[in-house]
Amino acid sequence: EPEVTQTPSHQVTQMGQEVILRCVPISNHLYFYWYRQILGQKVEFLVSFYNNEISEKSEIFDDQFSVERPDGSNFTLKIRSTKLEDSAMYFCASSLNEKLFFGSGTQLSVL
């Protein structure tokens, strides 16, 4: 069964550094998303992406964040200057319709 893959599974970075989280969505899907989950808390929407542009973003998704689909298969989330509070599990998801398929996540730890 096709699946969404995310790399790396764990990322440790120093505060102020840039990180890029990578995702390969399911190949025929049209909608792409990033969500995050701080330990023990709810899954929070960050951004949705369709037709090569952001379709919606949350208040969390400020100027430090950007997304890109550089080559038609990868979907990346960049955090330009990480803060301690960016530490969380980041999930990529893709969909063809209403049902979302999630990757296993990247655990980001900002020290």
Place this chain on the structure above:
Amino acid sequence: SQQGEEDPQALSIQEGENATMNCSYKTSINNLQWYRQNSGRGLVHLILIRSNEREKHSGRLRVTLDTSKKSSSLLITASRAADTASYFCATDLEEYGNKLVFGAGTILRVKS
């Protein structure tokens, strides 16, 4: 406002028992979905119920939707230890596109 709040926050039952989790939401929705998350893993879609549907079944899962009360319930019958996970409801708000808003989840523990 919070959308998609589940209760209880945690539920512990014996294998073979039924587990019921509830979800309430505040605004009109297109559909409501339930997802499952095993510890440290991604979310897995379980079932989707549309705003014009009242009940839906999938295997041991039964979902109901009451749009007048803005609530949904997920029933897992004859639970197994492997059902131990967190369960989240997610709503697709009418005024937005296909953004899903997740609740805080119910942690289900099934003891064998």
